[in-house]
Amino acid sequence: MKKRPILLATLTIFGIFLVFLLLAVVLGKNWSTPDIVSLGEKIGVIEVNGPITASDGLIKNLIDFRDNKSIKAVILRIDSPGGAVGPSQEIYSEVVKLQKIKPVVVSMGSVAASGGYYIAAPAKRLFANPGTITGSIGVIMSFPNYEGLMEKVGVSSTVVKSGRFKDIGSNSRPFTPDERILMQALIDDVYSQFVEAVSLGRDIPANKVREIADGRIFSGRQALAVGLIDELGGFQDALAYTAKLTGLEDDPTLIYPEVEQPGLVERILKSALGEIGFEAGHHWTVGPQYLWTGM
Template sequence: MKKRPFLLATLTVGGIFLFFLLVVFTAGYFHSGSMAVSVGDKIGVLEVEGPIDDAKRLIEQIRDFCERGSIKAVVLRINSPGGGVGPSQEIYAELKKLAAKKPLIVSMGSVAASGGYYLAIAGERIFANPGTITGSIGVIMSFPNYQELMGKVGVATETIKSGQYKDVGSATKPFTDADRDLLQNLIDDVYQQFIEAVSKGRNIPVDRLQPYADGRILSGRQAKEIGLVDELGTFYDAIDYAADLTGLGADPDLVYPEPIQKNLLDRYLDTMMSRYLGVDMFPVKMHGPLYLWSGY
């Protein structure tokens, strides 16, 4: 009789534990993008949304998916006009490492242009909607010039520099021919890196690729015609392809990275400013040469 309270307490605690375990698994079952509760082999989904200005977060996600044995293939969903050259190249390099270990399938959303397309060529199969905006293979740098405005208000800038080109791109002086030549040579080199990556990734000779690599945007259907895209299809077509490739069958479990957590104040301000003023509280800042479609 004396052991019954202990036994009852043990059964109660065990019952509570099993109840919460059941709740967790049930929630994971009904949440289509569950992260860690589903059991068995899965397809990982990585998302690139908006301008590419920082590689750190996505690289962490890529490496995590690369190391997880339960993830048998990865679908990269791109909805981006591109961004900084450096971040685009860093992410591309990590995607290539991932693709060497497990299938990497790409799905293009509304836009996968310039740097967004640069990331896409890391995949073994690229899906695009017929109306997806892609292409924009090229490089751009822009420099404001406030010299005339500053002169009107009586403001002048005196610059002491160690060399001829140390203040190249300054907003307070006009470009010289030498400045333009220097920057054009830089752009040409970074552009050539883009061309070479696309040529290698898509197995298209440079001379055949060159006419379409003048910065022009293309629809998904146009891109397929010239070999920049493999299939016309949706995100779920890409998922089905990855599932067939890995033998996971219909309706495979999908795994998404943990979402970025913002504090309550940041979420509130971001929502209010975006909804009522159309202002982004956390604007993207990019510098230097860009793999970017400026029409985004």
Template sequence: AYRDDPSVKAIVLRIDSPGGSVAPVQEIYSELEKIEKPIVASMGGSAASGGYYIACAADTILANPGTLTGSIGVIMQFTRMKGLYDKVGLEHQVIKSGQFKDTGSPFRTLTEQERAVLQATVDDVYNQFVDTIAEARGNVLTRAEVVELADGRIFSGKQALDSKLLDQLGNLPDAIKIAGELGGIEGKPKVLRKERKTSLFEQLVGIKQMPPFDEMFSPPGVTFRYQMSLGD
């Protein structure tokens, strides 16, 4: 691993992601925090929600002026199919061990008690998100200032810089240069690249990490994710 290779003096973390499920995002952040080498985050087209969360593990955060970032918040969503089932005459039967065991089922309406339980979970994870950013950006932002920014809104790279969510504007070569300087490398740094393969669809439409179709019908889960609709 690069973190254990003594010849690697610094790491550039290239992020192009709208975010994802909470626990994996937190795992990545936790592992990055263990690295005892300079880390520079370089944002690509997007580094929103969970993507921004991960960027906060870096010593320096860069973005392009038009990068989509921010979207600080938590979302839980699921598809309700009760109306469709009623129209076609289907009935979904459930045998459960507790009142909340099938909370979020697409086959019935959410109760007020269930909504309160889910909202409490979302609020708790939201506070975890805010706490992480407040700690990571504590040299430039107070927790109260983070809360003001953490309403789910998207920022351009320029807006994020003005809001102190990142450190400077710049592209990937800029990030590599800064990483070399932080790592004490003289001259032009030698770059080792480890890139994720993208599908043809991702290359054509420029969208990465779209939620799988089966997520529409899965039980509710909390995510750090920014989703842009492809239509009305």
């Protein structure tokens, strides 16, 4: 009989814990900005801010707006120096699919360079401010070499590998001549994919794209002169063009994607590690980059 009060107390505490856990899950799902509810036709706005390190969220937004029949066109507002090749290519592919169904208009903010330009290329019309930084068509990979530092502190590295290229890019030694040739071939191939994407999206011969695709950056005004954008102007100019294009000229309704709030575990990690520390670990990327490193 003495065990029953202890068992009852344990079950009560466990029940309270489950209630709080359920509340945390429910609130985690509901602490988000709801979609703009309105009748009639709309223009969708999707924002791309910061380095491109992942594609899941943007792809979801592009697909949702593509399938939403009330959205007649989408403005892609880009303020990004680019980022990882894989996510940039995945976003590019979804922009191509969306463009086949409804118009996509790009509005460039302060910077839409490298991967930021890559995802813009297939849009129907590209707007940039006169001082927007864009272009930077190219690929980059960086490999730190700590060999000198390791020698100074008396640290060495022993590698056992299955093939001579298995530890290519090791930070404890320089590249061999064969490794450099191999890596350059990789970069050249990924670079060709970038050139092809710009050529198809902008309807410019590939050889003409290569003339300006040496990694250089352009101002918006310079980009207009070489055909990388269509028109100078800010977001309101892009909106006016899109509204006229879709016949929604009288104060069109804009709809933005729902803002997804972090789940319970993610909020706890952010609280413990801090926003910067969490994001640095969460979005760590490797490999070739469609990235302008000047930011």
